[in-house]
Amino acid sequence: MNVTGHTRRPASIRDVATAAGVSYQTVSRVINGHPSVKPSTRERVLAAIDELGFRRNATALALASGRTRAVTVLTANTTHYGYASILQGIEEAARAASYAVGIGVLESADEAAVAAEVQRAADAGGGLIVIAYDPAGVRALGAVPAELPVVGVVETPATPPDPGHPWVWADDREAAYQATRHLLALGHETVHYVAIPSSTRRTSARTTGWRQALKEAGAPEPRPVQGSWGPAGGHAAGRRLAKDPAVTAILCGNDDLALGVLRALHESGRSVPGEVSVAGFDDAPHSAYLTPSLTTVRLDFTGLGRSAFALLHGVLEESARIAPHPVSVPELVVRESSGPPPAHD
Amino acid sequence: MNVTGHTRRPASIRDVATAAGVSYQTVSRVINGHPSVKPSTRERVLAAIDELGFRRNATALALASGRTRAVTVLTANTTHYGYASILQGIEEAARAASYAVGIGVLESADEAAVAAEVQRAADAGGGLIVIAYDPAGVRALGAVPAELPVVGVVETPATPPDPGHPWVWADDREAAYQATRHLLALGHETVHYVAIPSSTRRTSARTTGWRQALKEAGAPEPRPVQGSWGPAGGHAAGRRLAKDPAVTAILCGNDDLALGVLRALHESGRSVPGEVSVAGFDDAPHSAYLTPSLTTVRLDFTGLGRSAFALLHGVLEESARIAPHPVSVPELVVRESSGPPPAHD
DNA sequence: GCGCCTTGTGTGACCGGTCACATTCATGCC
DNA sequence: GGCATGAATGTGACCGGTCACACAAGGCGC
Incomplete structure (x- = not known):
């Protein structure tokens, strides 16, 4: 118990050392669990540590040891x-x-x-x-x-x-593959894809999985629609897709995009899932509570x-x-x- | 440009000092913008810093200076x-x-x-x-x-x-006050409140603002419904409120709760905003894209x-x-x- | 009884910076 | 000319740990 007033600077190993009547190196050994310290000494040091409320200074540790x-x-x-x-x-x-x-x-x-x-x-x-x-x-x-x-x-x-x-x-690719297959299995002729911005120039993994499922099913491969990350991007993409009556299934790069797509379909008077099916990606916490609740792939x-x-x-x-x-x-x-x-x- | 192979440890001020032909302290002065360093010296030091790719070691700085x-x-x-x-x-x-x-x-x-x-x-x-x-x-x-x-x-x-x-x-209190007044101004007799868990034993600021608006309008004050943070809590609370036909306006402690409430009302066949109005709190990015889109207070x-x-x-x-x-x-x-x-x- | 290994402990240098102080030299003032 | 003043720079200690090494004491083999 430290009852002294004053904001005193925290105890160092040397403070502990003098309090326990040993050298600072012994204190260092104790806090590092070094084997060759006499049990009685260890006890005394531990008591001093407790008494002074000693905590090893992370900065000094980092500087001295590199760890x-x-x-x-x-x-x-x-x-x-x-x-x-x-x-x-x-x-x-x-x-x-x-x-x-x-x-x-x-x-x-x-x-x-x-x-x-x-x-x-x-x-x-x-x-x-x-x-x-x-x-x-x-x-x-x-x-x-x-x-x-x-x-x-x-x-x-x-x-x-x-x-x-x-x-x-x-496993993004597998996830997109699963979701696409699910939609195809429901009877949709093909599945449109609203993509998140790709991380690289090359095609994203999600796109690849979607493409693979389409190919295996012999379904035509529509051009992916470029979205952004948030619902606004989904909304814009959804507006365009809603105009095309041939679109009956949409896979979205994430749940936020899907939300925007759902909203756009609603505004265009196209019912979900009656006329159009939508699937998301990620299973964000709110997706289960949307109306309609969102089919998605949980990662x-x-x-x-x-x-x-x-x-x-x-x-x-x-x-x-x-x-x-x-x-x-x-x-x-x-x-x-x-x-x-x-x-x- | 450092073209030497090997992962060499980063340059220290002493390395820079020898490279520039000055003492380490002078280097320290330069990197700290101390005024009394001869311009020509400063130049030499800066050149050495650049050459060696010196970056001040944050750990050492913290240890030595306390900053x-x-x-x-x-x-x-x-x-x-x-x-x-x-x-x-x-x-x-x-x-x-x-x-x-x-x-x-x-x-x-x-x-x-x-x-x-x-x-x-x-x-x-x-x-x-x-x-x-x-x-x-x-x-x-x-x-x-x-x-x-x-x-x-x-x-x-x-x-x-x-x-x-x-x-x-x-200003939580003001926000809750505004939202409640909005609902009352629409003609609702009173506004029910689904609360986020209060941070303290005492009543939360949001609750206070809501209460204040009700009191000023002379509206009856229903018991707040305790929710949690996520949509699940809102859903549970919404189920209970949906059963009471007298409930026509619900204020929720955050947008996630509101989402759950919306879902529960939908499941109970009560239309929003036709039969019940719902307002949220926070203006989360998805709230604008819900169906119906969510009235809320942006913080x-x-x-x-x-x-x-x-x-x-x-x-x-x-x-x-x-x-x-x-x-x-x-x-x-x-x-x-x-x-x-x-x-x- | 001597050397040798093991156990337990202490000493000094070091990590990479900062700080307080000492030193040198040029300048200004009386 | 003597001396205080300030600019420009260097030296040593220190922050709080770790590491490498030295060293004393005790046990063992021969």
């Missing part, structure tokens, strides 16, 4: 459900491993801005996790200097990445975040390396927004 | 729209001031767990921002040792807080986050103290979910 026990998450956004959930998952795992979690937002995808953010993150020391679902994130992941430990949370890669690239991903973002941290943890400390890429399995959730196409054709 | 330039945000959740937006606002302002942002999630409101999280945050050094909208946050804010610089993001306090308590808030969470950081920044560095509590003004957004009560009565 930082910190991770910085680089992301373009913190408010989108998927991003926020990944962050939450990372924090959860990091907390369990008593790592500190820092966050840097990539406000612009501009080359220089991204580089500056990466630098800032590097300055923080410790490892990096980059959420690379969008151009800013992808660019950031590419801009990380090779000597920095980094894990990327990415879209399903087209080909297995080099072992030198520690990446995690949810375990929190788990993905945990995996990302686990992978980074493995890179930073040689203990407990995990399996190469722990991919979580997407789960189709069928709700009200999907059904058979209108009877007549 | 940490970091802020840790303590929050119960990162995925809810309001929380995530506040975080985004804090990060934005912190980035502008080149502060690092850390995050700690209060997974449980349990006394010991909260205390541990606060300790962890304290270990990170720098300032603290606690989002205290819920029991876990409130408890955390209370558990912060007095000597730590901390800013609370709180509900509108009932009475002006002591100057010793640097807090920021959006500037991002701005609130920026204010929180600005206040903390003022506490940490004596430069540029800001006005006591910069309260952002809520804005009523009227959409489809509110309208006059059913004609007959």
Whole structure:
């Protein structure tokens, strides 16, 4: 119990040492669990630590040893459900491993801005996790200097990445494949796709899965409609699709886009799922409560975040390396927004 | 340009010093903008800095000077729209001031767990921002040792807080007041309220605003229905309210609750806004795209986050103290979910 | 009884910065 | 000319830990 008034600076190992009548090095040994310390000495030191309320200074530890026990998450956004959930998952795992979690937002995808953010993150020391679902994130992941430990949370890669690239991903492609097959199985001639902005120039994993399902079913492949991330983009895309009476099934790159599409269909007087079926992606918490409730594919973002941290943890400390890429399995959730196409054709 | 291979450890001020032919202290002076350095010397040092790609080591800076330039945000959740937006606002302002942002999630409101999280945050050094909208946050804010610089993001306090308590808030009470008056002005006899969990034992600010509007209008005051944070809670509350034919207007503690209420009304066959009007709180991005689109009160969470950081920044560095509590003004957004009560009565 | 290994502990340097103070030299003033 | 003043720079200690090494005491083999 420390009853002295005054804001005194926190106790250091030397304070503890004098209080326990040992050298500071012995204190260091005790707090690091070094074996060769006499039990009676250890007791005395522990008592002194308790008495003075000693806590090891993280800054000094980092400076002296290089071990930082910190991770910085680089992301373009913190408010989108998927991003926020990944962050939450990372924090959860990091907390369990008593790592500190820092966050840097990539406000612009501009080359220089991204580089500056990466630098800032590097300055923080410790490892990096980059959420690379969008151009800013992808660019950031590419801009990380090779000597920095980094894990990327990415879209399903087209080909297995080099072992030198520690990446995690949810199986986007499989998820899109499942959702598309679900819609086709209901009897729709084809499925239109409202895409999220692709993270790279190349086609996104979600698009690939959708395309694959269409191809297997011999369904015609309409041009994907480019959306944005939020419901506004879905709304705009939905307006265009609503005009075409041939459109009876729409897969959306995420639940927010789907929401916008639903709204646009409603405004155009086209009923869901009577005339048009809609499926989303992610299973955001509100999707189950929409009217009509949204058919979607659930991705375990929190788990993905945990995996990302686990992978980074493995890179930073040689203990407990995990399996190469722990991919979580997407789960189709069928709700009200999907059904058979209108009877007549 | 550093073309040497090998992962060499980053250049320190002494490396720069020898490269420039000066002492390390002179380098320190240059990077800190100390006035009395001969221009020619400064030039040489800057050139060396550039050449070696020197970056000041944040850890060493923190250890030696005590200045940490970091802020840790303590929050119960990162995925809810309001929380995530506040975080985004804090990060934005912190980035502008080149502060690092850390995050700690209060997974449980349990006394010991909260205390541990606060300790962890304290270990990170720098300032603290606690989002205290819920029991876990409130408890955390209370558990912060007095000597730590901390800013609370709180509900509108009932009475002006002591100057010793640097807090920021959006005007919840005014927002609830506005929304309630809007519904009453449409002709509803009274307005029912589905509450978010109160952060404290005492009545929440939102409840107070609602109550005040009812009282001023001489409307009867129904018992508030206790909800949770997510749509599920709203759904449960909505089910109960839907059974009572006297209920024609419902104000919800946030947009997620409102979503659940809308869904429950729909399931009970009560039309919105024909039979029942619903208003939310926060103006989450999806609220405008619901069917019916949601009448709500927009709160500037991002701005609130920026204010929180600005206040903390003022506490940490004596430069540029800001006005006591910069309260952002809520804005009523009227959409489809509110309208006059059913004609007959 | 000597050397040697193991156990328990202490000493000094170091991580990369900052701070307080000392030093040098040019200048201005009386 | 002597001396205070200020500009420009350097030196040593320090922040709070860790690391490499030294060293004393005790047990064991021969």
